[in-house]
Amino acid sequence: MKNKYSIFSLIKNAFSYHENWQKAWKDPVIKKEYDAIIVGGGGHGLATAYYLAKKHNMKNIAVVEKGWIGGGNTGRNTTIIRSNYLWDASAGLYDHALKLWEGLSQEINYNVMFSQRGVMNLAHNLQDIRDLKRRTHANRLNGIDAVYLSTEEVKKFCPIINTSPDIRYPVLGGTLQRRAGTARHDAVAWGYARGADEMGVDIIQNCEVKGIKRNGDEVEGIETTRGFIKTKKIGVVAAGHSSVLANMAGLRLPLESKPLQALVSEPVKPIIDTVVMSNAVHAYVSQSDKGELVIGAGTDDYISYSQKGSHDIVEGTLNAILELYPIFSRMRMLRQWGGIVDICPDASPIISKTTIKGLYFNCGWGTGGFKATPGSGDLFAHTIANDEPHKLNAAFNLNRFVSGDLVDEHGAAAVAH
Amino acid sequence: MFLITCPYCGEREQSEFKAGGEAHIERPKQPTELSDGEWAEYLFMRKNIKGIQLERWNHAHGCRKWFNVVRDTNNDKIKKIYKMGEKPPTI
Numbered sequence: 001m002k003n004k005y006s007i008f009s010l011i012k013n014a015f016s017y018h019e020n021w022q023k024a025w026k027d028p029v030i031k032k033e034y035d036a037i038i039v040g041g042g043g044h045g046l047a048t049a050y051y052l053a054k055k056h057n058m059k060n061i062a063v064v065e066k067g068w069i070g071g072g073n074t075g076r077n078t079t080i081i082r083s084n085y086l087w088d089a090s091a092g093l094y095d096h097a098l099k100l101w102e103g104l105s106q107e108i109n110y111n112v113m114f115s116q117r118g119v120m121n122l123a124h125n126l127q128d129i130r131d132l133k134r135r136t137h138a139n140r141l142n143g144i145d146a147v148y149l150s151t152e153e154v155k156k157f158c159p160i161i162n163t164s165p166d167i168r169y170p171v172l173g174g175t176l177q178r179r180a181g182t183a184r185h186d187a188v189a190w191g192y193a194r195g196a197d198e199m200g201v202d203i204i205q206n207c208e209v210k211g212i213k214r215n216g217d218e219v220e221g222i223e224t225t226r227g228f229i230k231t232k233k234i235g236v237v238a239a240g241h242s243s244v245l246a247n248m249a250g251l252r253l254p255l256e257s258k259p260l261q262a263l264v265s266e267p268v269k270p271i272i273d274t275v276v277m278s279n280a281v282h283a284y285v286s287q288s289d290k291g292e293l294v295i296g297a298g299t300d301d302y303i304s305y306s307q308k309g310s311h312d313i314v315e316g317t318l319n320a321i322l323e324l325y326p327i328f329s330r331m332r333m334l335r336q337w338g339g340i341v342d343i344c345p346d347a348s349p350i351i352s353k354t355t356i357k358g359l360y361f362n363c364g365w366g367t368g369g370f371k372a373t374p375g376s377g378d379l380f381a382h383t384i385a386n387d388e389p390h391k392l393n394a395a396f397n398l399n400r401f402v403s404g405d406l407v408d409e410h411g412a413a414a415v416a417h
Numbered sequence: 418m419f420l421i422t423c424p425y426c427g428e429r430e431q432s433e434f435k436a437g438g439e440a441h442i443e444r445p446k447q448p449t450e451l452s453d454g455e456w457a458e459y460l461f462m463r464k465n466i467k468g469i470q471l472e473r474w475n476h477a478h479g480c481r482k483w484f485n486v487v488r489d490t491n492n493d494k495i496k497k498i499y500k501m502g503e504k505p506p507t508i
Contacts, residue, residue, distance in 0.1 A: 243465035254461035256438065257490075302436035305467045305490050310418040312432040345461050402457040 002198045005109050024190060025197035030204055030226060034062045036233035036384055037222060039209050039245060041065025042074040043185070044362060044369065045237035046192035046203070047377020048384070050108070053199035055378070056385035061201050063193075064224060066208035070189030073239050076339035077370040078262050078296040080275050080286065082119040082180035084139050084146050089395035089407050090348060091142035096392050097375025098179060104374055110191030112183045113289065117274050119180035120149070120157060122324075124169040124280040132175045139177070149174045158274055160327050167323050169281050182275060182286055188373055212249040212359070219249070219358040235360045235384045240305065240340025242363035249359055253350070254401050255342045258299045259309035260367050263336035267291030271327070283320035293331065295321060299341060299367060309338040341366050346400075348407035351380050351393040360384050361398065419493045423476045424484050424500055437473030439463050440485050441505065466490060471505050 003009055003022050013021055036052060038045045041063045052058040063069075081101055083094035105111050123129045132148065139146035154174045155163045163171045193203055204226070211223035212234065221230040236245045240257040267290050277284035284296045297317040300309050314336060322329055344350065344364035349372070351362045362380040365372065379393040389397060400406055422428045445451050445459055464470070470490050475483050487497040487508055497506045 241467070243463070244467050247464075252458070252462040253465070254457075254463065255465050256463055257465055257467075300436075302431075302488075303438070303465060303470065303472070303490050304493055306493050308493070310431060312418070312430075342465075401461040402453045404453070 002194065005111075024194040025203050028202040028204065030207075030229060031060075031062070031202065033221075033230040034060055034202070035231070036061045036235065037229060037231045038063045038235045038237060039222065040072075040237035040239065041069040041189075041193070041203060041205065042072050042237065042239065043070065043188045043192065043373040044239075044365075044376045044380070045235075046070075046189055046196060047373055048235055048237060048362065048380045049201045049203075049377075050192045050196040050199075051378045051381035052385060053196055053201050056381060058385060059200040062204055062229070063196070063201060064204045064207045064209060064222070064229070066206070066225075068205050069193050069203060070186055073339040073341065073369065074185055074189045074373075076262065076337055077185055078284070078286070078294050079182045079185045079288075079370060080119060080180075080277075080284070080296075080368075081114070081183055081371040082177050083144055083371070084119070084121075084135065084175065084177045084180065085409060086135050086138050087407050087409060088142060090409055091139065091144055092392045093349075093375060093379070093396065094372055095142070095144050096378070097372045100374035100378060101183065102179075104188075104191075108191040108195040110187060110194060112187045112191055114181065114183040116179050116181040117286075118157075118176055118178045119275040119277065120154065121175045122154065122171050122276065122278040122280070123173040124171065124278065126172075128280055129173050132173065136175050145177055145179050147176050147178075149176055158272065158276055160272060160325055161276065162324055162326055169320075169323070171324070180275070184289075185370060192377070209245065209248070212245070214249060214356065217355070217357055219356060231358075233358045233360070233384055235362065235380060237362045237380070239363065239365065239369070240342050242342050242361065246361065249354075249356055251354055251356065251359075253361070253363065253398075254345055255364055256303050257305060257340050257342050258302065259304050259306065259338040260299045260341045261297040261309040261314055261336060261338045263295050263297065263314060263333050264288070264292040265295070265328075265331045266334050268293070268331070276324075278320065278324065281320035281324070283317055283324060285321060285325070292334065293328065299343070305340055307338045307340055341369075343367070346406040346408045347410040349376070349396055350398050351376065351383060351396045352389065352398040353383065353387065354398060419495065421474060421486065421495065422498055423479060423482075424498055425480045425482050426476060429476070429479060433476060433478040435475045435477040437475055437483065440471040440473045469496065469508055473501075
C-alpha cells in the first residue's frame, strides 16, 4: 500500500530532507505472461493501464516502454487542454477527457496542476470569424462552454495582445473556452504510473518492442529487447512510432509521422494568465508556473523520426508571436525541441480494434493528444477489456478510412497544425 | 533543417521545397473497379517508414519541378536524388 500524498506527508518528509519518500513505482521482474500488454509508457499508455486495472479489474497487465516513462511526446508537448472541437464525435471524446481532468488530481492522489485558465482562439480574417462563430455554436449545442469575443473583449481578456488594426494580420475577434487550460505534463505520466503500479500493473522501462508474434489472426506476444513476453491482448499507444509497430504485425495505418516543435523562453514574472492560440498566423503561447513562455510551433511537412524540426518553422512562429505581442521582443528563448507526431488524414485519432484479434491501436493524435490523455486511456481501456469500442470512441475506428466516415477536424476545430 | 540538391537548380535550403510524401504510389488503372478497401489503401494507407524512404519533393520556391528523393527518416540524411519517371536506385 502506498502512502497517500498530502500536506501532512509533505511536512513529515521535510524533516528528513525529502530523502525518504517511497518510490512511486517499482522496477518489476518481467513475468512470462500477462493478460494484456500496453506498448508505450506515455500519458495515454499509462492512463490505459490505470483504467484497465481500476475499472475493468485487469491487474495482471504490463506497460512496456522503450525509454523512460513520459519521455516521449508526454514530456514534449505544450500542455494545452481544451475540448472546443467542431464535430459531435470529437466534442464527445475531448469533453469526456476534460471532465476527467477536472477531478484527476483527486482521483490519482497526484497534483497534475490542472489549471482552468481558459484558451482563447483568435480570428484574423473574415473566414476565421465565420469558422470560429460556427464552432462556437456547434460547441454550445454539444454542451461545451464557448463564447465569441469581439476585438475589444479579446484585448480585455489578454491586455498584452496587439489589437492594432495596422498589423499585418489584425485581431478581428476570438473564441474563449473558460474550462480549458493547462496541466503539468510530467505529473500526468507519473501520477498514472504510480496509480497503476499500486494496483499491481508492471511498468517495464528500457524495454523496446522488436516484434509482434502472431498465430494466424491472433496475437501471441511481443518480442522485446528484454525477451519474449506472452499475451493475448496488445494495446499499442506508440504515437510517432505507431506505423513501425503496425508494420511488425503486418498492418498498415493511415499515418504520417512528422516533427512538431516547441520552445520555452527564460522565466519571467507573470505576464499572460491564459492560453492564446492563433491558427491563421500559427502562434500559440501560454506561461508555465515557473514563468517560462511556452510556445508551440508547427509541424514540418516531411516525414521524419529525428525529433528535430526545421529552423524556419520556429522563425515563422516567432515572427507571428512578435507581431501579436510586441512586449516579448527582447525575450530570450531558453530551450527548443521536437517530438514526432502521428498525423491522420482527417486530424482525428484512431482508438480501435484491428483485423488481428487481440491487437488494438490508439494512435493518430497528431499535434493535439495531450489534452485527451485521461479520456483516451479510459476509452482505450474499455475497448481492450470488452473487445468493443465505447460509444464515445466508436467513430474513431480504423475502418472509417474504408467507409469514408471521416471525422474531419483539419482546421475546423481550432486545431493548430 | 537540411539541404536538398534540386536536380534542376542545385543545392538549396529545405525550406524552398514542399514535401510530397511517399513516392511511387500509382493511381489505380481502373478506378471504377476498386473496392472501398482498395480505395482506402490508395488514398490513406502509408508506409510511413522509419529508415530509408523513397519520397517526392517539389521545388516550390524555385523551378517548381517535382523529383524523387531517397532519405533516411532517422536522421534526415539524403542518400540519393532522381528525377520523376526514373527507376528508384537500390540503396
